[in-house]
Amino acid sequence: MTQPLRLGIAGLGTVGVGVVQIVRRQAALLSARTGRDITISAVTARSKSKDRGVPLSDYAWEDDAVAVASRDDVDIFVELIGGEDGPAKDACEAALARGKHVVTANKAMLAVHGQALAAQAEAAGCSLRYEAAVAGGIPVIKSLLEGLAGNEITRVIGVMNGSCNYILTRMESTGLTYEDIFAEADGLGYLEADPQLDVGGIDAAHKLAILSSIAFGTQVDFDGIELEGIERVSIEDIRHADDMGYKIKLLGVAQLTGRGLEQRMMPCLVPASSPLGQLQGGTNMVVLEGDAVEQIVLRGPGAGQGPTASAVLADICDIARGSNLPVFGQPAESLKSVKPAPSVTPAPYYLRVSLHDKPGALAKVASVLGDAGVSIDRMRQYGHDAPIAPVLIVTHKCTRADLDTAIDAMDRTGVLAAAPIALRIENV
Amino acid sequence: MTQPLRLGIAGLGTVGVGVVQIVRRQAALLSARTGRDITISAVTARSKSKDRGVPLSDYAWEDDAVAVASRDDVDIFVELIGGEDGPAKDACEAALARGKHVVTANKAMLAVHGQALAAQAEAAGCSLRYEAAVAGGIPVIKSLLEGLAGNEITRVIGVMNGSCNYILTRMESTGLTYEDIFAEADGLGYLEADPQLDVGGIDAAHKLAILSSIAFGTQVDFDGIELEGIERVSIEDIRHADDMGYKIKLLGVAQLTGRGLEQRMMPCLVPASSPLGQLQGGTNMVVLEGDAVEQIVLRGPGAGQGPTASAVLADICDIARGSNLPVFGQPAESLKSVKPAPSVTPAPYYLRVSLHDKPGALAKVASVLGDAGVSIDRMRQYGHDAPIAPVLIVTHKCTRADLDTAIDAMDRTGVLAAAPIALRIENV
Numbered sequence: 066m067t068q069p070l071r072l073g074i075a076g077l078g079t080v081g082v083g084v085v086q087i088v089r090r091q092a093a094l095l096s097a098r099t100g101r102d103i104t105i106s107a108v109t110a111r112s113k114s115k116d117r118g119v120p121l122s123d124y125a126w127e128d129d130a131v132a133v134a135s136r137d138d139v140d141i142f143v144e145l146i147g148g149e150d151g152p153a154k155d156a157c158e159a160a161l162a163r164g165k166h167v168v169t170a171n172k173a174m175l176a177v178h179g180q181a182l183a184a185q186a187e188a189a190g191c192s193l194r195y196e197a198a199v200a201g202g203i204p205v206i207k208s209l210l211e212g213l214a215g216n217e218i219t220r221v222i223g224v225m226n227g228s229c230n231y232i233l234t235r236m237e238s239t240g241l242t243y244e245d246i247f248a249e250a251d252g253l254g255y256l257e258a259d260p261q262l263d264v265g266g267i268d269a270a271h272k273l274a275i276l277s278s279i280a281f282g283t284q285v286d287f288d289g290i291e292l293e294g295i296e297r298v299s300i301e302d303i304r305h306a307d308d309m310g311y312k313i314k315l316l317g318v319a320q321l322t323g324r325g326l327e328q329r330m331m332p333c334l335v336p337a338s339s340p341l342g343q344l345q346g347g348t349n350m351v352v353l354e355g356d357a358v359e360q361i362v363l364r365g366p367g368a369g370q371g372p373t374a375s376a377v378l379a380d381i382c383d384i385a386r387g388s389n390l391p392v393f394g395q396p397a398e399s400l401k402s403v404k405p406a407p408s409v410t411p412a413p414y415y416l417r418v419s420l421h422d423k424p425g426a427l428a429k430v431a432s433v434l435g436d437a438g439v440s441i442d443r444m445r446q447y448g449h450d451a452p453i454a455p456v457l458i459v460t461h462k463c464t465r466a467d468l469d470t471a472i473d474a475m476d477r478t479g480v481l482a483a484a485p486i487a488l489r490i491e492n493v
Numbered sequence: 494m495t496q497p498l499r500l501g502i503a504g505l506g507t508v509g510v511g512v513v514q515i516v517r518r519q520a521a522l523l524s525a526r527t528g529r530d531i532t533i534s535a536v537t538a539r540s541k542s543k544d545r546g547v548p549l550s551d552y553a554w555e556d557d558a559v560a561v562a563s564r565d566d567v568d569i570f571v572e573l574i575g576g577e578d579g580p581a582k583d584a585c586e587a588a589l590a591r592g593k594h595v596v597t598a599n600k601a602m603l604a605v606h607g608q609a610l611a612a613q614a615e616a617a618g619c620s621l622r623y624e625a626a627v628a629g630g631i632p633v634i635k636s637l638l639e640g641l642a643g644n645e646i647t648r649v650i651g652v653m654n655g656s657c658n659y660i661l662t663r664m665e666s667t668g669l670t671y672e673d674i675f676a677e678a679d680g681l682g683y684l685e686a687d688p689q690l691d692v693g694g695i696d697a698a699h700k701l702a703i704l705s706s707i708a709f710g711t712q713v714d715f716d717g718i719e720l721e722g723i724e725r726v727s728i729e730d731i732r733h734a735d736d737m738g739y740k741i742k743l744l745g746v747a748q749l750t751g752r753g754l755e756q757r758m759m760p761c762l763v764p765a766s767s768p769l770g771q772l773q774g775g776t777n778m779v780v781l782e783g784d785a786v787e788q789i790v791l792r793g794p795g796a797g798q799g800p801t802a803s804a805v806l807a808d809i810c811d812i813a814r815g816s817n818l819p820v821f822g823q824p825a826e827s828l829k830s831v832k833p834a835p836s837v838t839p840a841p842y843y844l845r846v847s848l849h850d851k852p853g854a855l856a857k858v859a860s861v862l863g864d865a866g867v868s869i870d871r872m873r874q875y876g877h878d879a880p881i882a883p884v885l886i887v888t889h890k891c892t893r894a895d896l897d898t899a900i901d902a903m904d905r906t907g908v909l910a911a912a913p914i915a916l917r918i919e920n921v
Contacts, residue, residue: 083785097824098642100824216803343771358800361794396525
């Protein structure tokens with residue numbers, strides 16, 4: 066047996082403690098599987114005195130992450146602090162500068178600084194692995210980076226924020242408003258300290274940016290993502306979508322088009338009977354499509370101590386077994402810089418229009434849609450008491466630009482009682 | 494860039510041609526991702542003259558597989574012939590004996606000779622990879638072997654034969670009998686040349702044996718699998734199961750128990766609303782459960798040219814990138830030999846009983862179940878014209894042994910008009 070592989074762990078929150086627990090509990094199994102003992106040399110966290118329910122006295126304590134990353138007795142620096150800058154990034158850079166491998170769960174850091182960190186890791190001949198950064202326990206990075214390496218990836222789709230999916234499916238099952246369920250989720254501790262990271266779609270967009278880079282051989286481009294959170298999803302739209310055979314999901318979609326890299330993270334409709342449509346609660350799902358494999362669907366817990374620690378351990382075991390791949394699947398210097406192409410791909414849209422209940426109103430709406438080249442697949446007008454008539458339209462495939470032209474024209478007709486709601490439909 | 498990685502391919506059926514196509518079409522991509530050119534040195538197949546729609550004149554032709562496996566200009570021998578013995582095995586052994594890596598899609602060979610081949614490969618320092626052997630394009634071997642390496646695996650469950658799932662879901666949607674749909678599937682070319690491999694559950698059991706070995710660190714034990722095909726699944730049971738909220742699937746289940754390794758491949762009921770219950774047609778699904786990750790579900794095409802070739806290419810890319818793992822995740826010599834423990838785990842059962850319509854008949858059935866320690870969760874007696882009353886029972890969890898005791902006793906009461914049908918229910 067070769068030398069033990071020695072970890073230095075920065076961050077002892079839920080995930081960090083989960084990693085320590087697995088390393089202790091499964092020492093024999095990890096050794097059998099990797100051919101090496103996996104040990105912990107040093108740890109650091111905000112508070113040394115806090116009782117975390119796991120014995121830490123066997124490990125050296127450092128007061129800061131850079132110190133852990135710099136120790137001679139650390140082979141892999143495990144970064145579980147989080148945050149795109151600050152101590153997490155400083156320590157990862159310090160580890161790589163000293164020729165140490167890095168395993169991280171930090172999606173924000175990779176989404177923003179992934180290109181620079183990948184270049185540094187590869188120049189140093191080190192691994193930088195991040196399975197835990199995307200979709201928790203689901204081995205989606207490995208599946209994309211290695212399992213589908215023989216494919217030209219055509220599309221990546223995912224529900225990658227469990228809190229948002231919890232809120233949306235709970236709104237549907239209870240009939241309560243976004244505000245009510247948001248408060249409930251917050252009370253249950255399901256949301257990040259800054260809830261905007263969840264409900265604003267930022268956390269999920271970080272993950273999408275990482276997947277895009279691997280899928281398309283492009284530089285990570287978080288800023289290029291067309292981003293919209295779930296705050297404006299109404300219970301009315303959830304009900305109407307359901308009525309038309311759809312569910313509303315915060316859906317990430319990435320595809321490389323002739324006009325650039327299309328990356329979207331926004332509420333979309335998916336068929337109710339599809340795997341994505343059936344996804345309830347905090348579970349994550351990622352759909353990977355390639356020219357050879359057609360489509361695979363991966364489903365599992367997107368967060369939580371065990372699942373996230375499982376992903377961290379997968380990276381550690383890979384390194385222990387001698388794996389050393391380019392960070393995003395091909396050398397960082399070869400990753401292309403591609404311009405963002407927001408919503409260029411045509412799609413059907415769900416359109417909810419509130420009309421003043423006057424003769425000819427519906428005809429005007431239909432007419433401006435036609436003028437803009439948007440054709441109607443299905444339309445429903447619901448019975449109503451108020452002087453406002455709710456109308457639902459599912460369009461045939463059209464571009465968002467044409468739809469926006471139609472919506473602008475609709476607004477000028479004077480028949481609208483409120484701004485129309487338009488949501489993209491992804492047929493997965 | 495290092496030396497090209499040179500393939501020798503034996504078997505140019507659908508999958509072999511798919512591999513050739515990807516190597517030709519995606520040469521630049523494969524090179525970018527692995528850092529090496531991937532080339533083909535030699536091929537062999539049954540007929541040299543057959544037009545396979547892909548140019549082969551660039552490659553040396555050999556008349557037999559061992560010759561391909563033995564060539565000096567072959568680094569990886571790609572075995573796509575199939576069959577547990579014969580030329581496939583001879584050629585794999587020849588390749589390993591000459592220090593060449595092997596990539597194979599041959600589930601039968603691995604299920605039967607996996608232990609010996611793994612020992613040979615590891616002694617030679619060679620990779621033996623087989624992603625394509627299980628669940629086609631789904632990266633399930635990689636997920637289990639690497640992605641969940643930090644987990645003690647608790648259970649593996651899967652629908653891993655697309656033809657069987659096609660037959661069962663098609664019976665349900667059409668209301669036709671097994672015989673009718675079998676004939677339809679056979680006519681469409683969905684079944685193996687020997688259909689018993691499919692409908693007898695053998696093909697799926699080969700796959701389960703491979704997954705068990707990785708999951709539990711045990712020697713591949715195909716003979717230890719409790720095996721039952723789908724031939725006796727009736728349209729009545731499909732309908733009744735549906736009525737009780739279940740679907741019937743040919744389900745593989747493996748778990749390590751205190752009494753041995755439980756491996757089953759047999760028709761089971763699963764909740765209709767579960768991912769497995771919702772699986773339609775020829776798609777495969779594997780559920781992996783571990784102590785840390787909880788549960789992940791992988792879904793995708795289990796067969797077909799592109800998906801299977803995608804899996805073969807994943808293995809080739811791994812080898813090109815320098816990966817060299819023990820064949821079943823830990824050294825072959827350390828894999829445990831564990832005795833088989835068929836159906837020791839208690840489960841609820843679905844029981845269909847046909848009673849002579851006489852007073853007290855139902856009471857006798859309930860009584861013998863109670864005497865055997867099998868308690869009833871739900872029971873339904875259906876309206877009937879004939880002098881035979883169909884009764885459906887869902888039991889609480891019980892052992893198969895206790896249930897069999899009850900069924901034997903039931904038989905002796907004289908109230909049975911036909912042998913009862915008992916199917917295990919897996920709550921996944």
